[in-house]
Amino acid sequence: MSNARAPVLGHFGAAIAGLTSIRAYGAEDAFKEESLNRIDRYTKSARMFYNLNRWICIRIDLIGAAFSAGLAAYLVYGRGIQEASNIGFSLNMAVGFSSMILWWVRVLNEVEVSGNSLERIDSYIKIEQEPKPTEGGQPPAYWPASGDLRVENLSARYSTDGPKVLQDLSFQIKSGERVGIVGRTGSGKSSLTLSLLRCISTEGSVYYDGIPTSAINLDALRSNVTIIPQIPELLSGTLRQNLDPFDQHDDAVLYDALRSAGLFSVQDEFEEARLTLDSAIASGGGNLSVGQRQILALARAIVRGSKLLILDEATSAIDYKTDSAIQSSLRNELHNVTQIIVAHRLQTIIDADKIIVLDAGKLVEFGSPWELLQNEKGMLRALVDESGDKDALYAAAHGKPVAEGESL
Ligand SMILES: Nc1ncnc2c1ncn2[C@@H]1O[C@H](COP(=O)(O)OP(=O)(O)OP(=O)(O)O)[C@@H](O)[C@H]1O
Ligand SMILES: [Mg+2]
Structure with a gap:
């Protein structure tokens, strides 16, 4: 019955x-x-x-x-x-x-x-559970002092008998660097961000500010890394509660974060439907556009102020102009925060300090954009050449505008 x-x-x-x-x-x-x-x-x-x-x-x-x-x-x-x-x-x-x-x-x-x-x-x-926090897994109080990230031979799979979705990745990101991750659909970009947070089973080691992430408690690790997933999640309540659920910051900080996240460049100050800290948010953010949700998720990440910020396609639904405003404010305001940015739109990451190119779970290229673009057979070069605004991308990677007609 x-x-x-x-x-x-x-x-x-x-x-x-x-x-x-x-x-x-x-x-x-x-x-x-x-x-x-x-x-x-x-x-x-x-x-x-x-x-x-x-x-x-x-x-x-x-x-x-x-x-x-x-x-x-x-x-x-x-x-x-x-x-x-x-x-x-x-x-x-x-x-x-x-x-x-x-x-x-x-x-x-x-x-x-x-x-x-x-x-x-x-x-x-009886469902298999993540390891419980232990006394020994408590990181020292100063940790993380920097956003230095070292990854050695990282492999990951979604289930113990599943295929490896990441294979032997090794790279090092210095504190404060902006690193873009590109690759085709299904190449393992989101999986890489998840494995940094130990959300899927991994082999190999990840050192975050000198401490292997496998040695620290999951709650300590995850509260010190901010990730904006591909599909941002909001809670029902006011916008203020969404940005600062534990009431730890005052309004000025929240407004600053909203500004850095680009909210005020997409809405007029006197617009009737504009979002303010007191706007009501429906469960899951149902009453906002996807782009607005992404902006709020970004603002929430800025408020949290972690040393490592991971954006997984966090600005994919935001128009190009606002996206570049957001990227420049991220660059200017988060000085010593390591940023890992997954993006399909090459403009978003072409001016990053380093770029990681993934292909079928393998790291095929890692270096500064300009360096990678020199490689005639490189994947990044192929991706850039395929795209419509090739010249603008080359210029941005080079860090200076290219004159009309000048060959690259
Ligand atoms: N929950 C899951 N369970 C099992 N396999 C998964 C799961 N999620 C992703 N995969 C596999 O992992 C591989 C990499 O997927 P991932 O989501 O990392 O791709 P991605 O590079 O982020 O792609 P996109 O650009 O579409 O976001 C894919 O081959 C996919 O089949
Ligand atoms: Mg993805």
């Missing part, structure tokens, strides 16, 4: 969540039918359950009545002299006893049905 109940509730919840789509496509009937089918399945077992209950009720009552009647006959006729009070007391207890049996049967049954929840909790407990 409890196995049949979950699908009913699940289907109902899904239908409510997708109500607008169901109405728009006129799919009410299909949903109604599916819902009725599931209810039927539940009703079958529920009907059975209550019928059995009734079956046992009648049997137990009959047996109980026979037992009390037998006892009464025995007490009245079997033994000679008996006091009325004793007989009354015994009969009363006997009647109580038979209803007690029924009650016990019911309770045992209830326990068994509710045991389903225990089973569920048990299987959740």
